[in-house]
């Protein structure tokens with residue numbers, strides 16, 4: 247029976263690691279088609295039946311079906327249901343692959359490790375496409391290219407052979423000093439410049455921490471819903487992901503979570519990604535106490551704290567830590583441009599030498615002339631000006647989006663709400679759990695508007711629905727024009743149009 251096969255496949259995938267449920271179902275359905283258990287032209291059971299048979303939420307089922315439709319495995323016929331497309335290839339019988347528990351596997355599956363396959367199939371590139379409303383993307387078209395070019399030229403002219411070598415000291419010293427000065431003043435981080443390790447961004451900071459602080463199979467607590475980049479970094483380093491639910495005060499470990507003691511705890515306390523929740527002061531103290539009780543390390547990802555538009559300023563979690571167990575990380579992606587690939591990791595003092603050594607051995611860091619140009623960019627006040635301009639720009643865009651979304655909140659008082667609009671480059675429009683946010687996002691995509699369904703970020707939860715909407719990348723005119731379209735689609739989904 248199809249549902250038995252799907253349940254068995256999902257249970258196998260679930261045991262392998264951190265694939266969210268909708269992705270497990272996607273994989274299981276895909277396998278059923280490739281193995282011929284669901285033949286070309288065959289009708290898929292309805293999402294309602296699948297949801298009942300597999301004990302999954304409708305959102306989870308619809309998300310999996312939508313993704314398979316986007317990839318061409320399935321096609322919907324109006325009024326008649328969803329069918330397997332005629333051109334779905336069948337796996338060659340008789341071949342086996344480790345990755346599919348001894349069943350025949352696609353050519354891609356045969357080339358990849360189990361981990362590689364999980365990495366390649368958890369959230370695909372189309373979901374990460376940069377579009378005007380994609381969350382978390384800064385408007386890098388505003389970056390002062392000419393000035394940057396001038397600084398780069400200057401530092402390339404001045405460069406001496408050492409600057410062209412790998413670097414084993416954690417990065418260009420003046421840049422590390424500039425970062426330390428900024429973090430001390432604006433983020434209340436306790437640090438000396440020597441504790442700053444320049445990395446190629448948050449991904450590399452996370453991977454370094456995962457490799458140096460945890461062993462293969464150790465448990466990492468991640469927020470649920472979660473930042474995909476962090477999930478992938480931990481998957482890639484062989485850690486066992488344990489999702490911990492987030493509420494309006496941030497990560498909220500239960501007794502059951504505490505029975506899964508973490509080695510690492512990954513959090514985004516100043517603006518939880520993607521819900522935007524700000525971790526409250528009591529919750530911060532509680533988290534530090536929990537980390538102490540488990541002797542765990544806390545990884546604080548402070549990815550967009552530069553943009554605070556309303557509410558009291560929030561300082562770092564690291565600033566409250568008296569125990570030296572918080573690793574603080576940040577990035578230049580959100581103020582300058584993502585392709586710059588420069589971020590920073592603040593390492594507790596006793597581990598600085600080990601981190602610099604391992605960073606050198608694993609990553610062979612370099613790019614000293616670029617780091618030198620960035621140091622001067624900061625020292626000469628250009629970073630502060632870029633930040634001022636960006637805050638002004640994003641503040642206007644944010645306000646415009648909030649205005650556009652007002653009709654959604656006005657007529658449906660007990661339903662939707664907005665979270666996380668005080669800071670950063672995105673906000674989260676929370677919807678009642680029975681609203682199918684994948685279908686809503688898909689409808690908007692058909693109008694050329696890419697917003698992300700909140701449930702797509704969930705690892706173990708099925709109680710969240712909403713839209714994660716970016717306003718950093720979209721020009722003001724686009725928000726003015728398209729914001730009302732988003733509002734209208736949401737009202738329609740809520741049945742109040």
Ligand SMILES: Cc1ncc(COP(=O)(O)O)c(C=O)c1O
Pocket residue numbers: 381382383446447448449450473475514519547549576577578579584588589
């Ligand atoms: C929570 C979070 N952390 C980190 C990053 C990116 O950091 P980087 O570009 O340095 O890898 C993002 C990007 O959107 C993010 O959302």
